[in-house]
Amino acid sequence: MFRSLLVSVCLGAALPALAAVPDTAVLDQWIARQVAIRSLSADFTQTRALRVLRNPVAAKGKLWFQAPGDFRWEVGSPPKTIVLRKGDDIRVIEPAKQVVKIEAVELGKREAGLMEFPFVRSRADLEKRFKILDLRTEGVECRVKLEPRDTQGFLTGIALGFDTETGHLRSLEMSFRDGSSLRNEFSNIQVNEKLPAGTFAFDTAGFRVIDAGR
Amino acid sequence: MRAVRIAALVALVGLTALGLSRISFDVDVFKMLPANLRQAEGLSLFLKHFARTDELLVTIEANDAEQATRAADELAAVFACRPELVARVTYRPRWETQPEELSELAAYLLLNAPPEKVRAAAERALPERVAQTLQESLEQLAETVSPVEVVQLSYDPLRFSEALDGLEKTARGAPGEFASEDGRFRVLYLDAAPKLNDYRDTIRWVDEVRAVAEDWNQDQRVTLGITGEPAFMAEISRGMEADMKSSGVVALVIIAAIFWFCYRRFKPLAALVLMLVLIFVLSLAAAGLFLSDLTVMGVGFAAIMIGLSVDYGYLLYQQWVEHGGSTKDLRNRCRPNIFWAALTTAAAFFLLNASSLPGLSQLGNLVGFGVVIGAFVMYFLFAPLVARLKWRPAQPSALAAAFWSSWALQIGAWCTGALVLVLIGGLIAAGGPTIDDSTKALRPRHSPANKALDRLYARLSDQTNLLSVLVTGRDEVQVLERLRKIDGALRETGGPDSLYTSPEPIWPDAARQSRNLETVQPLAGDLARLREAFETAGFSEDAFALTRNAAALWSKWLAEAPPIWPSNPSSEWLLRRVASRGADGWVALGILRPAPDREEALAAFREEGVFVVSWKQLGAELKRTVPREFVWLVGILVAVTLGLLFFGFRKVSDVGLMAGVMALVFLSLAGAMAMLGMEWNFFNMAAILLLLGTGVDYPLHMTLALRGKLGDPREAQITMGRVIFLCAASAAVGFGSISWASNYGLASLGRTCALGLALDALIVIYLQPVLWRFFHGRRTGA
Numbered sequence: 001m002f003r004s005l006l007v008s009v010c011l012g013a014a015l016p017a018l019a020a021v022p023d024t025a026v027l028d029q030w031i032a033r034q035v036a037i038r039s040l041s042a043d044f045t046q047t048r049a050l051r052v053l054r055n056p057v058a059a060k061g062k063l064w065f066q067a068p069g070d071f072r073w074e075v076g077s078p079p080k081t082i083v084l085r086k087g088d089d090i091r092v093i094e095p096a097k098q099v100v101k102i103e104a105v106e107l108g109k110r111e112a113g114l115m116e117f118p119f120v121r122s123r124a125d126l127e128k129r130f131k132i133l134d135l136r137t138e139g140v141e142c143r144v145k146l147e148p149r150d151t152q153g154f155l156t157g158i159a160l161g162f163d164t165e166t167g168h169l170r171s172l173e174m175s176f177r178d179g180s181s182l183r184n185e186f187s188n189i190q191v192n193e194k195l196p197a198g199t200f201a202f203d204t205a206g207f208r209v210i211d212a213g214r
Numbered sequence: 215m216r217a218v219r220i221a222a223l224v225a226l227v228g229l230t231a232l233g234l235s236r237i238s239f240d241v242d243v244f245k246m247l248p249a250n251l252r253q254a255e256g257l258s259l260f261l262k263h264f265a266r267t268d269e270l271l272v273t274i275e276a277n278d279a280e281q282a283t284r285a286a287d288e289l290a291a292v293f294a295c296r297p298e299l300v301a302r303v304t305y306r307p308r309w310e311t312q313p314e315e316l317s318e319l320a321a322y323l324l325l326n327a328p329p330e331k332v333r334a335a336a337e338r339a340l341p342e343r344v345a346q347t348l349q350e351s352l353e354q355l356a357e358t359v360s361p362v363e364v365v366q367l368s369y370d371p372l373r374f375s376e377a378l379d380g381l382e383k384t385a386r387g388a389p390g391e392f393a394s395e396d397g398r399f400r401v402l403y404l405d406a407a408p409k410l411n412d413y414r415d416t417i418r419w420v421d422e423v424r425a426v427a428e429d430w431n432q433d434q435r436v437t438l439g440i441t442g443e444p445a446f447m448a449e450i451s452r453g454m455e456a457d458m459k460s461s462g463v464v465a466l467v468i469i470a471a472i473f474w475f476c477y478r479r480f481k482p483l484a485a486l487v488l489m490l491v492l493i494f495v496l497s498l499a500a501a502g503l504f505l506s507d508l509t510v511m512g513v514g515f516a517a518i519m520i521g522l523s524v525d526y527g528y529l530l531y532q533q534w535v536e537h538g539g540s541t542k543d544l545r546n547r548c549r550p551n552i553f554w555a556a557l558t559t560a561a562a563f564f565l566l567n568a569s570s571l572p573g574l575s576q577l578g579n580l581v582g583f584g585v586v587i588g589a590f591v592m593y594f595l596f597a598p599l600v601a602r603l604k605w606r607p608a609q610p611s612a613l614a615a616a617f618w619s620s621w622a623l624q625i626g627a628w629c630t631g632a633l634v635l636v637l638i639g640g641l642i643a644a645g646g647p648t649i650d651d652s653t654k655a656l657r658p659r660h661s662p663a664n665k666a667l668d669r670l671y672a673r674l675s676d677q678t679n680l681l682s683v684l685v686t687g688r689d690e691v692q693v694l695e696r697l698r699k700i701d702g703a704l705r706e707t708g709g710p711d712s713l714y715t716s717p718e719p720i721w722p723d724a725a726r727q728s729r730n731l732e733t734v735q736p737l738a739g740d741l742a743r744l745r746e747a748f749e750t751a752g753f754s755e756d757a758f759a760l761t762r763n764a765a766a767l768w769s770k771w772l773a774e775a776p777p778i779w780p781s782n783p784s785s786e787w788l789l790r791r792v793a794s795r796g797a798d799g800w801v802a803l804g805i806l807r808p809a810p811d812r813e814e815a816l817a818a819f820r821e822e823g824v825f826v827v828s829w830k831q832l833g834a835e836l837k838r839t840v841p842r843e844f845v846w847l848v849g850i851l852v853a854v855t856l857g858l859l860f861f862g863f864r865k866v867s868d869v870g871l872m873a874g875v876m877a878l879v880f881l882s883l884a885g886a887m888a889m890l891g892m893e894w895n896f897f898n899m900a901a902i903l904l905l906l907g908t909g910v911d912y913p914l915h916m917t918l919a920l921r922g923k924l925g926d927p928r929e930a931q932i933t934m935g936r937v938i939f940l941c942a943a944s945a946a947v948g949f950g951s952i953s954w955a956s957n958y959g960l961a962s963l964g965r966t967c968a969l970g971l972a973l974d975a976l977i978v979i980y981l982q983p984v985l986w987r988f989f990h991g992r993r994t995g996a
Binding site: 057059075150154 | 752
């Protein structure tokens with residue numbers, strides 16, 4: 001699930017480059033522009049559809065990213081879950097429970113390299129891991145459908161939509177093998193603006209630490 | 215009298231047939247190791263309880279994950295079409311295809327959880343709290359970033375799994391079973407369809423599985439490996455059978471060729487070969503009657519025994535050629551030689567019983583029996599044949615004549631002297647051969663199954679420094695008590711960075727199960743209310759399945775007496791890796807990865823019924839115990855041999871010369887080994903004992919000859935030299951033929967003994983007469 005957050009960040013940050021280019025050339029532009037992304041912040045609504053639920057459930061949150069590898073993803077207000085990444089150090093913090101869980105970054109890197117930034121370094125790199133099933137523009141929105149080439153993984157598809165004028169990501173939806181899906185809708189996207197000091201820190205003094213790697 | 219003889223012969227034939235019918239092989243390497251070693255005991259227990267003799271592992275390695283997965287699917291389908299060969303193919307977690315089976319494991323684990331946590335979980339399902347609990351779960355499902363949590367909350371929205379403390383760590387420490395992380399390496403587990411009654415059935419089954427797999431992989435699209443207990447059994451037992459047959463036959467053929475080279479007469483050769491076959495059959499029958507299954511060490515006995523027993527035949531024939539006479543004359547002339555040689559040789563081999571290595575003891579007993587039987591057969595059957603049928607040898611060939619000429623003996627003496635000096639110099643320079651303290655000596659020399667297993671470990675789980683923790687007990691309660699007792703101590707001894715995956719969280723706790731069953735009993739009778747609460751909260755029937763199934767199981771288990779074990783195939787698959795029940799009680803298995811400097815401290819961990827073991831630590835334990843034991847054994851054998859020689863010869867100078875010759879032999883052997891890069895291991899150390907026992911025969915024969923022909927030591931050297939040459943060549947061939955044995959330890963023993971006997975013969979034939987002349991000449995001169 002965590003990998004999906006980074007996909008959102010990476011795709012969202014890069015998508016301005018896709019604006020006004022209706023064919024797959026937008027992908028090449030987007031990939032070429034990724035390295036220019038230094039920082040990003042956005043609000044999101046996360047909607048999860050599961051076989052075990054009669055209706056999808058949703059939660060609101062906010063994310064921040066700063067090159068080369070700092071990341072913060074928090075859900076709820078006040079935040080109930082915060083994911084902090086600094087380089088290879090990933091922590092999942094639950095302030096209400098006063099618990100901090102140290103995640104093994106390798107676990108996330110294993111599948112399709114989705115935790116890497118830039119998300120892809122070239123068109124060839126993207127196509128090595130995904131098949132582009134569809135790319136179409138309707139009005140100001142461009143929709144892209146990707147399918148992982150690893151047919152054995154849990155992820156079975158990615159659908160993203162972005163504004164062709166602003167380049168902002170509007171939505172990102174991931175489909176999974178068990179029939180569930182996770183959709184994120186983004187708003188208030190700020191690119192390459194200075195982020196407040198301490199954005200990627202959280203005081204966990206007194207919290208119970210669970211090291212998932214051990 | 216005639217009737218008695220016929221009756222004795224019939225009895226002998228009957229006993230022989232019975233003995234031969236009882237011969238069987240034991241491929242368990244631990245049968246070759248001391249039973250009192252903690253590591254050997256623990257590892258033996260591990261193999262007995264956790265290595266399945268009817269499960270074969272087929273490994274697939276491909277260039278990419280997709281190809282490996284496709285190959286696994288295809289090959290599994292191929293085996294699924296062979297129900298007469300494979301009862302079940304498992305190549306992905308069963309719960310992937312049968313997720314409903316996990317309900318049983320979940321229900322069981324909850325029953326085993328701390329009662330206060332189960333009570334807290336049950337309270338969340340009470341009528342006044344269930345709506346709030348489900349609403350919280352919905353919110354968590356919306357917010358969580360953890361895929362594990364999504365799955366847990368999806369199928370357990372009442373959050374019973376929160377009671378399963380410590381289980382996550384147990385799951386995390388478990389090695390992968392079906393695929394490597396990169397997906398390029400896959401494993402298929404095949405259950406045997408036919409019943410595998412003995413090693414022959416196992417060989418047949420493994421061969422058929424291999425043929426099916428290789429037929430499917432004709433185009434070499436992937437790399438296949440076959441391993442697992444049946445593969446090892448098939449490999450080792452096939453090797454043992456071949457070793458025994460081939461080494462015995464090879465030894466027999468070469469010995470016959472040596473005899474032909476020396477005497478060039480077919481009839482005595484045929485008679486000698488017949489005697490050797492008879493000795494072999496009688497010895498094998500004795501082994502079948504008196505000993506348990508043959509180990510991989512024991513199978514080497516045939517070649518060694520043939521190589522040693524033929525000595526008595528050579529001696530008898532050569533003595534008859536030299537002196538002629540009746541059977542009685544021949545027996546009288548050879549009796550001391552045969553008696554003392556058989557006595558010292560058999561003593562040396564029987565002394566191997568004092569070793570704590572059962573494999574060596576068995577080899578010693580087999581060869582000891584064989585040598586004694588050989589002496590009797592040659593003395594009572596071959597001697598009259600030789601004396602009555604008067605088979606004269608052909609005139610020696612020019613080559614043979616030149617071989618024993620004066621100048622050849624002189625050149626031989628100089629060359630042997632130079633060789634001894636070079637070898638002793640080499641020994642001083644190289645510092646002696648090193649000791650290989652690994653457990654390599656226990657393994658087959660060429661083992662595709664071992665290679666496949668190494669690859670499997672390398673790709674699926676890092677076994678470096680990994681220790682197995684085996685906790686035994688007469689029942690589940692005692693095992694659990696011990697698991698809890700050692701937990702803290704093991705973690706502390708393992709160091710702060712150690713990782714101990716204990717089976718304790720999933721081991722049945724009868725007391726907890728009773729209390730938890732009481733706690734969850736009301737829920738089992740309240741399913742309609744709970745289903746309605748799920749529906750109202752927005753959960754589907756899928757989300758309720760686990761709760762429903764678990765409640766049904768709890769109701770069922772209420773009628774059973776704890777401790778309760780789960781029993782469906784998915785639970786069985788998981789639990790068989792950590793729990794086993796046998797006639798000797800229960801065994802639980804944990805895995806411990808200690809801090810690098812704590813491995814030995816853990817191996818020395820002592821607690822009743824607990825074994826912390828690894829192959830590496832077994833090697834260390836053998837290194838601590840076996841060499842020390844051999845020093846004692848060698849000391850005893852030296853004392854016994856010297857005592858026997860003093861008793862027989864009653865002359866200090868003769869015994870001193872023989873001891874000196876043997877000292878030269880051992881120094882030269884050590885030098886040769888050091889120069890050839892040969893190492894001592896736990897099995898070829900026995901070569902010291904065997905060389906003392908068999909090698910002392912040659913100086914003994916030579917001394918007797920020199921004593922008998924004081925007037926002409928050169929004639930004694932030629933006469934006895936021929937016999938010793940034949941004996942040594944035959945014995946070296948006997949030992950040498952097991953140099954290619956499938957077992958590394960047996961092969962190294964064969965090589966070391968063959969080399970030692972060759973050096974022994976050279977020194978005795980060429981140097982001992984020179985030394986004899988030197989000492990007796992000086993004494994005469996003085």
